[in-house]
Amino acid sequence: MNVLLLQEQLKQALIEDVGFGDRTTEAVVPAEQWASGMVVAKEEGIMAGLPVFEQVMKLVDPRVEIEPVVKEGQCVKPGLPLLRVHGPARAILTGERVALNYVQRLSGIATQTRRAVDIVKPYGVKIADTRKTTPGLRMLEKYAVAVGGGINHRLRLDDAVLIKDNHIQAAGGIREAVRRVREKMGHTVFIEVETETLEQVQEAVALGVHGILLDNMTVAQLKEAVALIPPSIVSEASGNMRLEHLEEVAQTGVQVISIGWLTHSAPALDISLNLDGSVKK
Numbered sequence: 216m217n218v219l220l221l222q223e224q225l226k227q228a229l230i231e232d233v234g235f236g237d238r239t240t241e242a243v244v245p246a247e248q249w250a251s252g253m254v255v256a257k258e259e260g261i262m263a264g265l266p267v268f269e270q271v272m273k274l275v276d277p278r279v280e281i282e283p284v285v286k287e288g289q290c291v292k293p294g295l296p297l298l299r300v301h302g303p304a305r306a307i308l309t310g311e312r313v314a315l316n317y318v319q320r321l322s323g324i325a326t327q328t329r330r331a332v333d334i335v336k337p338y339g340v341k342i343a344d345t346r347k348t349t350p351g352l353r354m355l356e357k358y359a360v361a362v363g364g365g366i367n368h369r370l371r372l373d374d375a376v377l378i379k380d381n382h383i384q385a386a387g388g389i390r391e392a393v394r395r396v397r398e399k400m401g402h403t404v405f406i407e408v409e410t411e412t413l414e415q416v417q418e419a420v421a422l423g424v425h426g427i428l429l430d431n432m433t434v435a436q437l438k439e440a441v442a443l444i445p446p447s448i449v450s451e452a453s454g455n456m457r458l459e460h461l462e463e464v465a466q467t468g469v470q471v472i473s474i475g476w477l478t479h480s481a482p483a484l485d486i487s488l489n490l491d492g493s494v495k496k
Contacts, residue, residue: 216358224351225271228313237309250304250490254318256291257485261329263287263362264321265298267355271314276306288325288362297486304490311488320352321359322484328363328477331461338465340472343368343451347475356478368473375405377428383408389415393422407449416440420448429469430454437467 254268265283272279279302285291297318300307331342342365348356357367369375378392386392389408396406407426408419413436419427420443429440431454444450451471452464464472 216354220354221267222270222274224355225267225274225313225317227351228317229271229274229310232313233309237305240305240308244304244308246303246305248304249302250307251299251301252307252488252490253299254297254315254486254488256295256297257293257487259290259292260322260326260484261363262289262291262297262322263325263359264318264355267317267321268298268314271317272300272302272306272310275310276303278302279306279310288364290329300488307488307490315486315488317355319483319486321355321362322486324356324359324477324481325363326484327458327481328360328365330458331472331474331477332364334458334461335465335472338462340465340469341366342477343471343473344477345453345473345475347479349478353478360477365477366471375407376400377407377409379409380411380430389418390422393419393424407451410440413439413443416443420444423448425449426451428453428473434460434463434467437464437469441468 256262262285265287269281272281279300282299282301284296284298291297328342335342344357344360344365345368346353353370357370361367369377376396378389378396383389383392386395393406393408400406405426406424407428408424409428409430410416410419411430411432416427416429426449427444428451429437432440432452437452441450449471450469451473452467452469453473456464456472456474461472
């Protein structure tokens with residue numbers, strides 16, 4: 216994870232939330248007051264984002280101390296303490312919402328990812344994310360997928376080549392699209408082609424691309440498509456991949472299942488911060 220980029224993103228989140236100051240906290244809490252508290256899980260899930268919580272608090276006030284109780288990627292139960300926090304009360308209260316927003320969001324993604332991973336694990340299939348992420352949060356959301364046991368698809372458009380349906384349309388066909396890519400790119404660039412029919416799968420295989428994305432195919436179609444793809448070419452199923460359908464998709468023999476809702480629709484995990492009361496420094 217890019218630490219400098221992360222800090223800039225967290226700063227922007229604090230600016231968005233705090234504005235020119237926390238009026239309530241500054242009016243209610245004396246500047247010299249210190250406090251301790253505990254971050255607690257209110258439902259079962261996979262923990263993700265503890266380092267982000269700490270970074271947010273440190274940006275508000277470097278004197279805030281964080282002591283993790285659980286590990287990143289650990290399954291947590293309702294009522295289980297996640298971390299202890301100690302420091303200036305104003306800083307803890309001002310940074311609380313932003314810090315919790317990140318942890319809840321990332322833990323929700325990690326939780327759904329782990330559920331998907333556990334379903335397909337017996338079949339040796341990998342669960343991948345997509346670029347359907349929240350603008351500005353892609354790095355962290357994909358981090359949460361990895362914490363949950365998934366793998367990351369492209370982080371950015373410059374990571375690899377994925378020739379999708381509109382590219383194929385613009386080029387006049389798969390063969391021409393692949394030709395143009397190879398003319399422009401070096402031999403080290405991974406080339407994947409999105410396909411919607413068995414005819415397109417056969418064409419992509421004949422062209423010797425590195426990966427074939429099987430988009431919105433039925434289970435029966437996936438089985439036929441996988442039979443056409445040699446093991447040396449990555450086979451990826453995508454499109455409306457819900458938890459209740461993952462096992463039958465995994466049984467088709469695909470190597471990867473990519474799921475957009477992991478990052479765009481995973482519900483946040485319910486997590487809260489409870490202060491013990493004011494303490495002296």
